[in-house]
Amino acid sequence: MSRGSNPKKTEEWTSRLDRFEESSQTVAAFCRIEGVSVPSFYHWKKKLRPSRGQFQSVHVASPRVASIKEETVIQLAGGIHIQLGSNLPVVELVVKQLLAAALDAPSTGAKSC
Secondary structure, X not given: OOOOOOXXXXXXXXXXXXXXXXXXXXXXXXXXXXXXXXXXXXXXXXXXXXOOOOOOOOOOOOOOOOOOOOOEEEEEHHHXXXXXXXXXXXXXXXXXXXXXXXXXXXXXXXXXX
């Protein structure tokens, strides 16, 4: 027997997801503060904000190759930042893997990175 969504819970999680998007916290830290589990967070995020398979815009800050002192940071939706350092081969590898995961996941409902 299928259960319908509890409107109170739906409203609670909609508000919680809004707070997360405005925060600069990791999912784990946010869930710890909110007193909810990480799996519950992802369940409700998937339920209330399904992925539409759209690409996010990318802004290239500088066309030159990063020097030893500069670091590359990737900013994802939801305030997620990935700090990669200045090793160009590592940066290229991570970007390729992120793009591959994004291309594989949207229409199947699979979890993306």
